Amino acid sequence: MSCNGEIICLENIYTAYEGAAYPVIRGISLAIRQGEYAIVGGPNGAGKTTLLESINGMLTITHGNAYVCGMDVRRHGHEIRRKVGYVVQSFYFDPLTPFTAEEVITMGRYGLMGLLKRPGEADYRAAEAAIRLLGLEDIAHKPIGTLSGGQQQKVLIAQNIAKEPELMLLDEPFSNLDLCTREFVSGVLRELSRKGIAVVMVCHAFDGLPDERIRILVMRDGSLCLDETCDPDLVEAKVRRASVVQ
Ligand SMILES: Nc1ncnc2c1ncn2[C@@H]1O[C@H](COP(=O)(O)OP(=O)(O)O)[C@@H](O)[C@H]1O
Numbered sequence: 001m002s003c004n005g006e007i008i009c010l011e012n013i014y015t016a017y018e019g020a021a022y023p024v025i026r027g028i029s030l031a032i033r034q035g036e037y038a039i040v041g042g043p044n045g046a047g048k049t050t051l052l053e054s055i056n057g058m059l060t061i062t063h064g065n066a067y068v069c070g071m072d073v074r075r076h077g078h079e080i081r082r083k084v085g086y087v088v089q090s091f092y093f094d095p096l097t098p099f100t101a102e103e104v105i106t107m108g109r110y111g112l113m114g115l116l117k118r119p120g121e122a123d124y125r126a127a128e129a130a131i132r133l134l135g136l137e138d139i140a141h142k143p144i145g146t147l148s149g150g151q152q153q154k155v156l157i158a159q160n161i162a163k164e165p166e167l168m169l170l171d172e173p174f175s176n177l178d179l180c181t182r183e184f185v186s187g188v189l190r191e192l193s194r195k196g197i198a199v200v201m202v203c204h205a206f207d208g209l210p211d212e213r214i215r216i217l218v219m220r221d222g223s224l225c226l227d228e229t230c231d232p233d234l235v236e237a238k239v240r241r242a243s244v245v246q
């Protein structure tokens with residue numbers, strides 16, 4: 001495989017946590033184009049979160065080549081993280097966190113702000129657009145710590161949309177959302193991908209996905225064991241079959 005302008009291009013990468021005896025990611029090659037919408041499945045501990053953090057330049061890639069947004073991940077992690085949205089798997093807001101949902105969403109712009117580090121017109125506009133896109137107008141002025149887990153999750157997704165990323169990585173973004181909200185949010189993400197933003201999302205619930213063919217990546221034991229595009233009604237069975245050791 002050779003890199004050809006894809007937004008993510010991994011060639012046989014290995015990633016190890018500091019001090020660990022063995023790499024968690026073992027020999028993954030993957031190319032994701034601009035505007036692609038892909039989901040990542042596989043059992044707990046397979047390395048899904050580690051893969052997202054490798055793409056984002058947060059972990060040390062010990063072998064192989066990795067390019068994201070046209071940059072070498074090993075040398076430009078900081079610049080890459082400015083262009084990549086990352087919705088983390090676990091989050092917790094203290095009930096007394098002194099920020100409103102809108103302020104948290106505007107924080108998505110911080111990496112893009114100039115030297116003065118104060119939000120300007122464009123930052124407020126991007127935050128407002130993200131609030132509208134996810135229908136958060138009614139809760140935008142509430143303190144983040146007083147919202148439900150599902151509302152907080154939507155706020156974090158909006159924060160990353162406000163960042164106007166080239167690539168959006170989401171780690172189990174549906175874990176706190178009901179089916180109806182999952183359908184709505186995955187539709188919003190599909191729309192983003194139509195506008196050219198690549199979306200790579202770890203998920204376990206496949207019933208809220210857009211009703212169209214979808215690329216599925218399945219991980220097992222640090223490797224990719226399935227990478228194919230299939231009809232929506234086959235996704236669950238394929239992920240399930242690929243997740244168990246044959
Ligand atoms: N910070 C860490 N330090 C060392 N090992 C870790 C760390 N985080 C995860 N691991 C290990 O890496 C493997 C993959 O974990 P993870 O990527 O979180 O899996 P998944 O997201 O698929 O559930 C697991 O064996 C886990 O124990």
Ligand SMILES: [Mg+2]
Pocket residue numbers: 048049050089171
């Ligand atoms: Mg995980």
